Amino acid sequence: MEYSKLLDLVSDLGYELAMNGAETFRVEESISLVLKAYDIDAEVFAIPNCMHISIEPVIGRPLTRMRRIGAHGSDLDAVERFSSLSRRICAERPAPEIAAQWLKEAKQQHRTFSTPVVMAGYFLGAFGFALLFGGNLADALCSGLCGLMVYLVNRLIDSWGGNPFFRTVAASFPMALLASGLEALHLVSNIDCVIIGALMLLVPGLLFTNAMRDIIFGDTNSGINRIVQVLLIAVATALGTAVALNCGTWLWGAPADVAVIDHNIVIHCIAAFVACVGFALYFNIHGPDIALCGIGGILAWITYLILCKLGFSDLLGYFCGAIVASAYSEAMARIRKRPAISYLVIGIFPLIPGAGAYYTMNYAVQGHTDLFAAQGMHTIAIASIMALGILLVSSTVRIITVHRKKN
Numbered sequence: 150m151e152y153s154k155l156l157d158l159v160s161d162l163g164y165e166l167a168m169n170g171a172e173t174f175r176v177e178e179s180i181s182l183v184l185k186a187y188d189i190d191a192e193v194f195a196i197p198n199c200m201h202i203s204i205e206p207v208i209g210r211p212l213t214r215m216r217r218i219g220a221h222g223s224d225l226d227a228v229e230r231f232s233s234l235s236r237r238i239c240a241e242r243p244a245p246e247i248a249a250q251w252l253k254e255a256k257q258q259h260r261t262f263s264t265p266v267v268m269a270g271y272f273l274g275a276f277g278f279a280l281l282f283g284g285n286l287a288d289a290l291c292s293g294l295c296g297l298m299v300y301l302v303n304r305l306i307d308s309w310g311g312n313p314f315f316r317t318v319a320a321s322f323p324m325a326l327l328a329s330g331l332e333a334l335h336l337v338s339n340i341d342c343v344i345i346g347a348l349m350l351l352v353p354g355l356l357f358t359n360a361m362r363d364i365i366f367g368d369t370n371s372g373i374n375r376i377v378q379v380l381l382i383a384v385a386t387a388l389g390t391a392v393a394l395n396c397g398t399w400l401w402g403a404p405a406d407v408a409v410i411d412h413n414i415v416i417h418c419i420a421a422f423v424a425c426v427g428f429a430l431y432f433n434i435h436g437p438d439i440a441l442c443g444i445g446g447i448l449a450w451i452t453y454l455i456l457c458k459l460g461f462s463d464l465l466g467y468f469c470g471a472i473v474a475s476a477y478s479e480a481m482a483r484i485r486k487r488p489a490i491s492y493l494v495i496g497i498f499p500l501i502p503g504a505g506a507y508y509t510m511n512y513a514v515q516g517h518t519d520l521f522a523a524q525g526m527h528t529i530a531i532a533s534i535m536a537l538g539i540l541l542v543s544s545t546v547r548i549i550t551v552h553r554k555k556n
Contacts, residue, residue: 152206154245159183160214167218169227170355173363173371179235186239197374223355225491226433270430271300277424279346283409284339291337292346295324299350314385321389329397332404339407349503353382358494361536387510421450421499445496449474464534470500471538479546502531
């Protein structure tokens with residue numbers, strides 16, 4: 150056995166998983182299981198920006214590999230592809246050279262959408278969420294245009310090598326300024342819905358979901374690391390949007406205060422499906438899974454909506470919606486033989502409190518301290534109760550899985 154080549158193989162495999170947005174436990178577990186398939190015990194330690202692997206083969210001299218992990222992507226198709234490859238290696242146990250060739254082929258076969266399709270994803274995501282949060286059709290269309298602005302700025306900043314914080318500020322400012330200009334031209338009636346719809350494209354949904362799942366599986370350091378990144382991106386979004394709104398008020402006056410539209414349940418279902426399909430394209434999900442992710446988003450949102458209509462607390466609605474989204478993702482992962490994260494991160498997106506974060510920031514800009522504190526605490530409570538719902542389902546599934554393996 151050429152232990153050095155095998156160690157190179159698993160480090161490359163773990164690196165590809167981490168760079169494309171896999172959870173920490175998935176990175177560590179994939180590496181450990183591949184090495185275990187070759188009867189090698191290993192110590193694997195991974196955090197969002199570093200990975201360390203150590204083995205002690207029969208020759209008695211420990212071998213280690215450490216890889217620096219750069220800026221993370223959000224390519225769920227790649228996560229599924231490399232997860233499947235790790236299972237194939239475990240099942241067939243090829244020579245390290247052959248497995249390395251499989252890894253090379255998996256990278257070459259990686260699918261990505263064309264630029265028009267990705268732009269359509271940005272447009273649909275913003276369009277659907279603007280409609281979902283109470284905007285009319287004109288608001289949704291203008292929000293889609295703001296979503297395209299986010300895409301163009303993101304591509305430009307990425308080509309310059311900008312960091313995520315600067316990229317978020319740079320994208321949120323022109324997006325909110327464009328929405329303010331469209332409102333001044335009387336092309337939209339509710340600027341809040343327009344901005345919230347496009348703002349959802351900047352919400353770090355994959356980071357938030359991975360942070361919760363890392364903490365669930367005991368990877369506390371990674372979970373806290375990701376939560377800090379989520380908070381920094383939220384601050385960047387608030388900063389860019391707040392400056393743009395102040396500029397818009399100075400240029401065109403304060404926007405009109407318009408009540409949101411209470412759409413019927415059919416419109417809610419359509420809007421949730423369209424928004425989730427847009428985000429599925431954004432996260433590079435292919436085939437029937439695009440529609441399946443949209444169905445998950447409908448189930449989660451309708452659960453929340455029905456409970457609120459029945460008079461229950463919105464926190465209970467978010468909790469039950471998170472449970473439904475998590476249970477659906479676990480079920481589809483076993484039916485489709487794909488990572489649950491692909492279904493969870495899209496299905497839970499309608500529940501992520503992007504509107505709460507926006508209104509919290511808006512109250513801060515307007516100087517309403519009491520409303521800022523109340524809305525901020527409520528937004529934190531929503532995120533916490535959603536994390537609890539994910540924790541409940543994921544922990545239950547993991548306990549059942551471990552129990553079955555032991556038996």
